[in-house]
Amino acid sequence: MIIDIFRATTAICAAFSNQIKTIIPVKTIEEALKYRGNDYILASERHGKKIEGFDLGNSPEGFLDPSLRNKTIVLSTTNGTNAILSASGADIIMIGSFLNISAITQKLIHINKDIILLCAGWQDKFNLEDTVFAGALTEILAVGFDISQDDSAFCALQLYQFAKNDMKSFLLKSSHYNRLKHLNLEADILFSLKIDETHIVPYFDGYAIIC
Amino acid sequence: MIIDIFRATTAICAAFSNQIKTIIPVKTIEEALKYRGNDYILASERHGKKIEGFDLGNSPEGFLDPSLRNKTIVLSTTNGTNAILSASGADIIMIGSFLNISAITQKLIHINKDIILLCAGWQDKFNLEDTVFAGALTEILAVGFDISQDDSAFCALQLYQFAKNDMKSFLLKSSHYNRLKHLNLEADILFSLKIDETHIVPYFDGYAIIC
Numbered sequence: 001m002i003i004d005i006f007r008a009t010t011a012i013c014a015a016f017s018n019q020i021k022t023i024i025p026v027k028t029i030e031e032a033l034k035y036r037g038n039d040y041i042l043a044s045e046r047h048g049k050k051i052e053g054f055d056l057g058n059s060p061e062g063f064l065d066p067s068l069r070n071k072t073i074v075l076s077t078t079n080g081t082n083a084i085l086s087a088s089g090a091d092i093i094m095i096g097s098f099l100n101i102s103a104i105t106q107k108l109i110h111i112n113k114d115i116i117l118l119c120a121g122w123q124d125k126f127n128l129e130d131t132v133f134a135g136a137l138t139e140i141l142a143v144g145f146d147i148s149q150d151d152s153a154f155c156a157l158q159l160y161q162f163a164k165n166d167m168k169s170f171l172l173k174s175s176h177y178n179r180l181k182h183l184n185l186e187a188d189i190l191f192s193l194k195i196d197e198t199h200i201v202p203y204f205d206g207y208a209i210i211c
Numbered sequence: 212m213i214i215d216i217f218r219a220t221t222a223i224c225a226a227f228s229n230q231i232k233t234i235i236p237v238k239t240i241e242e243a244l245k246y247r248g249n250d251y252i253l254a255s256e257r258h259g260k261k262i263e264g265f266d267l268g269n270s271p272e273g274f275l276d277p278s279l280r281n282k283t284i285v286l287s288t289t290n291g292t293n294a295i296l297s298a299s300g301a302d303i304i305m306i307g308s309f310l311n312i313s314a315i316t317q318k319l320i321h322i323n324k325d326i327i328l329l330c331a332g333w334q335d336k337f338n339l340e341d342t343v344f345a346g347a348l349t350e351i352l353a354v355g356f357d358i359s360q361d362d363s364a365f366c367a368l369q370l371y372q373f374a375k376n377d378m379k380s381f382l383l384k385s386s387h388y389n390r391l392k393h394l395n396l397e398a399d400i401l402f403s404l405k406i407d408e409t410h411i412v413p414y415f416d417g418y419a420i421i422c
Contacts, residue, residue, distance in 0.1 A: 125361065125363070154384060155342065159370070174365075175361055
């Protein structure tokens, strides 16, 4: 399962809650540009900013525009889309965020397989927000199930339990927020912490994200 | 700085507190065997166990034997020695453990450079004990210094502050302990949590660990 809370997997869940058709994740800006025209919506972000000339960045609320319904979005971001593309090989590659946390947890329980929570992080480094989400998901999975956690899931759970009563304050300490605060990311943070906004669980089929 | 609390860097600090001469870290059992004879002490561990025919494993208390004084030890372990060897390129590669935590922190403050805390982990995965030590060290560095932490140092500090009043219980939850408990690792865990047993800060010069 892929996690990039600020902001790719949150944006993807928001997009599907808005009834978009599909999202094609691509690695580079150049690959995204090949789709220009033909009714594709181009969305791309690097270092927190929308790329000049693209229709969207990866600010989740941008994906809620009604004009996007039934459209295909081509998406390339700094961390999240790379994490999705690197996961090929897993049986099922699901897209998780706080927006669909209950739905995705139910799906994981139903599927009943070993679970890897792949935190996208920031440029291949550990980050706070994806880890805290992994802890939240671990907490739900642990209720009523005898799950075996490795050390990283155990620590993610500890951090979530420490943070959960005031997630916003905790995550405002994240390097991601501090790196991007001049871009007015605070609205995106608040949006990304909304719980159970959708019951949809998007998944990557090796070419596109569908649901 | 290299951290492998259970047990390589703890064992290395113990060895130097016992006035051994030097430690040559090597990747493989085969490399270690090339040093056989010639008054070298061979120490090696795989999956928690001493290798048949070697003088020592990596149980820290084994390195306190008075007969080891002024000897050169050739050491190969599952995680710690690989971490040491992979760090070549850093200006100074120091060896840290709870046994020398105050001494190494003072040295880091004195040197006044950017610090990378390289947790050896377990087979390239995150682990609990190295992270908690990184948090302890971050806490000391933060007193009186305006340090900038990335998200991993911030989380390590949170975990340490949660764990510090009962480190033993916290670390008995670690996957490392649970993987190796049939090997009676508990004595090693207690030894590894001893604080400031030595003022020596060993460092790796690219070939051998000296102090």
